[in-house]
Amino acid sequence: MSHHPDAIETVVWSDGTWTTPPAAVRADGDALRVTAAEGSDAWRHTAYGFVHDTEHALLAPLPVGQAMEVVFVADFTEQFDQAGLFVRADEEHWMKAGVEFADGILQAGAVVTDVRSDWSVGPVPEWSGRRVRVRVSRGDDALTVRAGVDDEPLRLVRVAPFRGDVDASAGPLVCGPMRPGLEVVFLSWHRTPADGSLH
Template identity: 60%
Template sequence: MTDIPWSTGRWTHDPESVDEAGDSLIVTAREGSDAWRTTSYGFVHDTEHALLAPLAPDSAVEVSFRLDFAAQFDQAGVFLRVDDETWIKAGVEHSDGVDGLGAVVTRGVSDWSLAPVEGWSGRIVTVRASRSGDAVTVRARVEGTPGADDDWRLVRVAPLAPDAEVAAGPFCCAPTRSGLRVEFTAWRVTPADASLHPGD
């Protein structure tokens, strides 16, 4: 496991502000920032704040952040980008008053999956995206009681070309308000997961 310095990445779109506090990166999102293409809503939003660096095949990226959301569609996690129409964002999003763990996979148009995570607010969430073969596997966990909340949860398995040039790293968006501040506590690269299922 190798920590990635915050200075290594390049922003897709500059946040309102960026500050370092010890080992953490504090990012203030711009109001209206988001990433989405067409499906159901009919619009294309390409204004997310994603701090990206190259992600090689057969490797994984992990992003950790403190979950503290309050407004509709506040979101943070990990972003993987191939091009304007091929990207994945995965993490936690505040939707209809509830924090949900999920992913948006975009291949020309976006889809969205989300499942509620009770009791995660105020804690450190880690999202892991692992490239292996023709897929990326997204998992997440929250700091907590070992053997319970600390276990990795499978979030998504999505197609990703083995030879794709991918950049990945932390992201956040604030589609509906100003003042969202996200504390990112870690950005790491590791070897890809050995298998999709434990024990395989």
């Protein structure tokens, strides 16, 4: 999937708005270091019975026909440490996609929420400590999630229904549900044309 270079737009960190401010955030050259508050997470109802809407997501507009992409370092060690990309229409309609440390292994996956949350993961232990790229393309009725490491090809993670007639925003996400002090280094944030095909 090649993109015309001038179609890639860098989103400036300061252009985003936090859903919940993190415990700490600081610029480090072109990178952004984000420290999660203990207990931060995003989930609605399913299986656990609770609603969490304390995720740290830095959001900017994501119109239909566009994609959002973030790159970060997946240096996680504790249960449910997570980072990636968050797409939000409202409190009951959102998606988070990226990598999460769960049950002793790094997992790539997504939580899709349409009133209730739905979670899918797959193990990617070989991604640990590497630069992870998460990309979400927004189509007329769907979000398409891809992810990969370093300069390897992105792999398809999820295709999820998502209404095209609502305003939505997207951007970097970090959550530390089980502990204080999780710091994630985000290296870049871009908006590009959406991917043209699923495969």
